[in-house]
Amino acid sequence: MTREIAVVAFAQTDHRRSTEESSEVEMLMPVLHQVLARTGLKTADIGFTCSGSSDYLAGRAFSFTLALDGVGAWPPISESHVEMDGAWALYEAWTKLLTGDADTALVYSYGKSSPGSVRDVLTRQLDPYYVAPLWPDSVALAALQAQALIDAGDTDEPALAAIGARSRASATTNSHAQLRGSVPPGDYVVRPLRTGDCPPVGDGAAAVILAAGERARELCERPAWIRGIDHRIEAHSLGVRDLTDSPSTRLAAERAGAFERPVDTAELHAPFTAQEVVLRKALRLDDGVRVNPSGGALAANPVMAAGLIRIGEAAARIHRGESDRALAHATSGPCLQQNLVAVLEGDPR
Amino acid sequence: MPEVLKAPLVVEFPFTRSLGPVQSAFLTGLREGVVLGVKTADGRTLVPPVEYDPVTAEEIRDLVEVAPTGTVTTWAWNHEPRRGQPLATPFAWALVRLDGADTALLHALDAPGPDAVHTGMRVRIRWAGERTGAITDIACFEPYDGAPDRAGGHTGEFEDPITGIVAHARLDYTYSPGRAQTAYIHALSGQRTVGERCPSCRKVYIPPRGACPTCGVATLEQVEVGPRGTVTTFCIVNIKAKNLDIEVPYVYAHIALDGADLALHARIGGIPYDEVRMGLRVEPVWTPGARYPDHYRPTGEPDADYDAYKELL
Numbered sequence: 001m002t003r004e005i006a007v008v009a010f011a012q013t014d015h016r017r018s019t020e021e022s023s024e025v026e027m028l029m030p031v032l033h034q035v036l037a038r039t040g041l042k043t044a045d046i047g048f049t050c051s052g053s054s055d056y057l058a059g060r061a062f063s064f065t066l067a068l069d070g071v072g073a074w075p076p077i078s079e080s081h082v083e084m085d086g087a088w089a090l091y092e093a094w095t096k097l098l099t100g101d102a103d104t105a106l107v108y109s110y111g112k113s114s115p116g117s118v119r120d121v122l123t124r125q126l127d128p129y130y131v132a133p134l135w136p137d138s139v140a141l142a143a144l145q146a147q148a149l150i151d152a153g154d155t156d157e158p159a160l161a162a163i164g165a166r167s168r169a170s171a172t173t174n175s176h177a178q179l180r181g182s183v184p185p186g187d188y189v190v191r192p193l194r195t196g197d198c199p200p201v202g203d204g205a206a207a208v209i210l211a212a213g214e215r216a217r218e219l220c221e222r223p224a225w226i227r228g229i230d231h232r233i234e235a236h237s238l239g240v241r242d243l244t245d246s247p248s249t250r251l252a253a254e255r256a257g258a259f260e261r262p263v264d265t266a267e268l269h270a271p272f273t274a275q276e277v278v279l280r281k282a283l284r285l286d287d288g289v290r291v292n293p294s295g296g297a298l299a300a301n302p303v304m305a306a307g308l309i310r311i312g313e314a315a316a317r318i319h320r321g322e323s324d325r326a327l328a329h330a331t332s333g334p335c336l337q338q339n340l341v342a343v344l345e346g347d348p349r
Numbered sequence: 350m351p352e353v354l355k356a357p358l359v360v361e362f363p364f365t366r367s368l369g370p371v372q373s374a375f376l377t378g379l380r381e382g383v384v385l386g387v388k389t390a391d392g393r394t395l396v397p398p399v400e401y402d403p404v405t406a407e408e409i410r411d412l413v414e415v416a417p418t419g420t421v422t423t424w425a426w427n428h429e430p431r432r433g434q435p436l437a438t439p440f441a442w443a444l445v446r447l448d449g450a451d452t453a454l455l456h457a458l459d460a461p462g463p464d465a466v467h468t469g470m471r472v473r474i475r476w477a478g479e480r481t482g483a484i485t486d487i488a489c490f491e492p493y494d495g496a497p498d499r500a501g502g503h504t505g506e507f508e509d510p511i512t513g514i515v516a517h518a519r520l521d522y523t524y525s526p527g528r529a530q531t532a533y534i535h536a537l538s539g540q541r542t543v544g545e546r547c548p549s550c551r552k553v554y555i556p557p558r559g560a561c562p563t564c565g566v567a568t569l570e571q572v573e574v575g576p577r578g579t580v581t582t583f584c585i586v587n588i589k590a591k592n593l594d595i596e597v598p599y600v601y602a603h604i605a606l607d608g609a610d611l612a613l614h615a616r617i618g619g620i621p622y623d624e625v626r627m628g629l630r631v632e633p634v635w636t637p638g639a640r641y642p643d644h645y646r647p648t649g650e651p652d653a654d655y656d657a658y659k660e661l662l
Contacts, residue, residue, distance in 0.1 A: 023527025026559040059522035072565020135433035143425030191426035235403040239453030
């Protein structure tokens with residue numbers, strides 16, 4: 001790697017069950033303004049812009065082009081979009097900065113789940129021949145994974161409830177979180193998963209700014225340097241995979257250099273409690289690592305933004321001097337099908 | 350702020366998908382009550398079968414029949430079935446490894462309750478009464494305590510193989526248009542066209558979407574424009590649209606309402622289609638009870654100078 005690239009700013013909305021009074025761009029725009037204000041940059045100063053979103057969530061065709069209205073894309077900017085979580089938009093922006101084509105990048109993502117039924121919407125990402133015609137919703141697939149972990153002796157229902165409780169307790173200090181404090185385990189949604197094992201459904205947006213080398217030091221007192229970032233995917237057929245393990249996460253972490261030295265903090269994108277069990281194992285996180293001090297996706301899960309928020313939260317802790325080396329993880333697809341791992345570091349203090 | 354507007358929105362379409370040779374054999378087999386797997390280079394049998402080896406990415410074509418009986422590898426109890434799911438009564442989702450297969454197939458398992466389901470339990474396929482060559486030809490799995498069924502020796506060759514499927518998809522939404530468009534639609538229902546001005550470049554957007562696409566800032570100042578405007582450009586529509594009761598040919602035009610910096614589009618009526626021209630002055634025509642103008646018609650004013658609207662083309 002020839003260039004050092006860092007996250008220099010992060011902003012997010014307050015994540016809420018519904019933002020029906022706002023369009024997507026109206027929800028997103030304040031976050032774009034905040035993240036730019038944190039660096040003093042204007043749209044015209046940004047070398048590359050990349051976003052992540054899915055039109056299926058709110059049922060609005062080409063919503064990502066309308067969202068660009070909030071950027072101010074004139075004169076024409078260098079821009080790209082992925083139909084994925086914003087963490088993958090960040091990956092594209094990182095590669096763009098590596099090439100030297102740009103010194104700064106704006107990455108944003110947003111998700112408005114409130115207009116539709118996200119459990120059903122997510123069935124449309126599944127194999128259209130053998131799986132999607134059965135409409136297995138996102139909670140059902142996560143429940144199959146949870147039961148496999150219970151059968152393997154990796155966890156049990158009380159342990160899963162404890163993950164939910166710890167996450168919502170951590171979120172009490174996160175003013176952006178949707179679900180905070182004491183949240184009861186609740187009834188089964190799809191057994192063995194209860195409401196407390198599932199993420200809140202909600203709307204939200206997030207944005208980060210990346211900068212390379214000296215530019216990063218100018219824009220941020222303590223940049224969160226991306227020491228490594230990688231993403232890997234597993235076979236799409238659930239019945240081919242070992243649902244109790246995540247070899248794609250492990251490999252991405254290895255390639256990102258996560259195992260070279262211990263991290264002090266990990267922001268994991270585990271929308272369901274049982275998925276944290278899989279990720280802790282794959283990432284070899286011991287009890288000394290602070291996992292999801294933000295509350296994680298169990299406290300706020302704006303789909304398409306929740307992964308980018310993990311990177312933003314990890315970076316923000318480095319900016320504030322609360323972490324020196326942090327791991328951020330993002331996932332996509334059913335049962336942790338695709339995983340991205342980034343390792344972030346602050347300069348020695 | 351006015352009440353948030355909401356309306357039901359249904360996104361629905363049939364996807365017509367062609368099948369690869371392995372998918373075709375598998376789904377045709379289901380139609381015939383036969384379950385086929387495919388052999389990988391390392392000798393595993395994948396059910397459901399795929400066109401390419403998930404490990405080596407090699408093309409795989411070696412089909413082999415497996416039994417309609419198998420073992421649950423994991424499950425989840427679904428007490429509230431959702432639209433489109435295989436059973437309307439509570440059931441278990443299950444991954445089932447059929448006898449003779451090395452991988453598991455996702456489907457529903459019909460059982461009296463969660464206490465009747467466990468990983469490792471034996472199940473068999475319950476076939477749908479009417480089968481078309483789709484994954485839903487398997488109605489579901491059901492508990493089975495007999496000996497493993499023997500797989501036949503089917504080769505995967507069928508006389509009348511299916512080559513495609515039609516997959517229906519429907520998603521229901523409650524659409525709300527956001528702050529700016531809600532205000533626009535409310536005003537329009539009172540026969541007023543109200544745009545929003547950008548605080549930075551001062552342009553007035555019709556219809557407003559809440560943000561100035563040039564400056565990237567919120568447009569908050571409301572500005573009433575029109576009702577009259579100028580045709581900036583137009584086209585002549587010669588093909589009748591389905592479900593639209595308008596005689597062709599007719600003219601569809603971009604209209605810059607007086608005071609607006611963005612042209613909106615609408616149909617032009619009240620003038621022969623071949624007399625519409627750039628610069629024509631028009632006004633909205635409302636039908637009683639409508640929430641938006643039916644069309645625009647000539648005002649009779651002299652045409653606008655080209656210079657007056659050239660920036661709005």
